[in-house]
Structures are given as structure tokens and as C-alpha cells.
Amino acid sequence: MKHLPLLLLPLLAACSPTAPKAEKSSTPATQQAALLPLAIHTAKGTHRFAVETAVTERQQEQGLMFRKAIAADGGMLFPMNPPRTASFWMKNTLIPLDMLFIRTDGSIAFIAANTQPYSREPVSAGVPVTAVLELRGGRAAELGIAEGDRVSWGKCADPAGKSRPGLDFCPPQAR
Template sequence: MRAILTALALTLAVPMAGCNQDASEVESVATIPVTITAKDQTHRFNVEVARTDAEQDKGLMFRTSLPADSGMLFPFDKPRIGSFWMKNTLIPLDIIFIRADGSIDRIAENTIPESLEPVVSGGEVSAVLELAGGTAARLGIDETAKVAWKDGK
């Protein structure tokens, strides 16, 4: 029984993206342009890039607003199942899970602020883009759209 409890404690201790940073640890993050081509329209966003584990853990936590043309990009070193939660995230977000070819795997629209429920991709993804909640619906962005950015590491 003790081994099961220890294994469970270790499993629960593994952080999900956006979960274990303090509001006092806010620091400036690099921004890049991201385009989403949906049907006949191209939408441009200037987004922060969360490259490090610390930046990805922090995400958009503690923000009280997000401009309509901004967001945060979470690029991964190699494709994986994306799993995020909204702990300490005070605003609804559209979470766009992006495959290696720029196609969209899944869009989780208007996620619930401060929810501990995991928001998971449908398959392996190379990046995740978070935008202000309602952006995808407002701009007609769906899973047929393509996402592109220049990786200026």
C-alpha cells in the first residue's frame, strides 16, 4: 500500500504546463509574429514564446487581460501529447494544439479560468498557441487552418 501511495504522490508531483510559478517571478519573454491562415484570411498575432521549462510552467498565469492580437506560443523540442491546465490562469483562453506541419490538431475554446481539469491535445503536437478566449470563433479559426511562425531561437 505504501508503494502505491508513493507512486501516486510522485505522479501528482509532476507539473503540467502552467502550474508551478509564483506571480512574483514574472519576467519578460521574447515575442515573435505568428500567422494563422483560415480559409481565405490570414490573421496575425504578436506572441510571447515560452521556450524554457520555467516559462512554459508559468505560461499566462496571473494575467488579468490579453490583447486581441497577442498570445503565447509553447514550442516543444519533439512532438508529444500536449496537456495544459488553467490553474492560476485568470482569463479564458483558446488553446490551439499544433502539429509539426502547422496543421491544427485541436482547439480548446474558452477554457475555464483556474480549472484543474487537464486540457489535452488529440494527438502528438509540436507546439501549442494560447490566445484570448473567443478568438478562434470570432475569426473563424478551426481545425482546417494552418499556423506558421519563424523560429528565431
């Protein structure tokens, strides 16, 4: 009976609230599986991307902070449901980003190009948007992406591609 407390000690430690949680780890393989197809339709053609999504408040707060690189066809999409006037900053962001603010009709309202790493200056389109897309800094100019171009994602960007429930965005056809 004297040894019972010693036997219970490992069990109590295993139930401790400070024990690491498996859900907190994020490996590149997990991120790769969660990529969402996205297409930007320009006057010169369609550019395809495979982007991460920041859906939860915590994911949106983290964004692309502390990243050292973004793939040429990569980025991060921040869906806004309901649409709202979004404001972003570059605190703890190591690399320049292009921020594309997307209206509810799928058109790009504003592009903040090559935003300054570590800046605390807010960046906003000043109008309600349905999403913000962050790409590697300078990528929009490289591809000729401009305000007014149209964006779609999920099954609407690639009907044969992967989709996530509630993340398909099919803007109405331009007139």
C-alpha cells in the same frame, strides 16, 4: 583592526545568495522585445499575431498564469521539441483562453475554446503536437479559425519581422 569585521559585513551581504537577481525581473518592455510573429492561415485569409514564447520548462510552467488580459493580436506559443502529446490546465489562470494544438505539419489538430479559468481539468488534443498556441478566450471563433487551418511563426510568418534562433516554423505547403 577592531573595525575590519564591520567593514567586511556590507561586502558579505552583497554576495549573499538571497540578494535579488536582475534576470528575474520581467518588464513589459522586455516582453515586447521578445514577441514572435505568428500567422494563422484560414479559408478567409491570414490572421497575424505577435506572441510571447514559453521555451524553457519554467516559462512553460508559468504560461499565462496571473494575467488579467491578453491583446487581441497577442498570445503565447509553447513550442514542443520533440513533438509530444501535450496536456495543459488553467490553474491560476485568471481569464479564459483558446488553446490551439498544432500538428507537425502546421495544421491545427484541436481547439479548446474558452477554457475555464482556475480549472485543474487537463486539456489535450490526444495526439503529438509541435506547439500549443494560447489566445484570448473566444478569439479563434471571432476570427473563424478552425481545426485544419495552418499556423507558421518566426521568419516563416513574417520574413521582414523579428525572429529568434530555432523558433522559425515553416510547415510544408498544403496540397
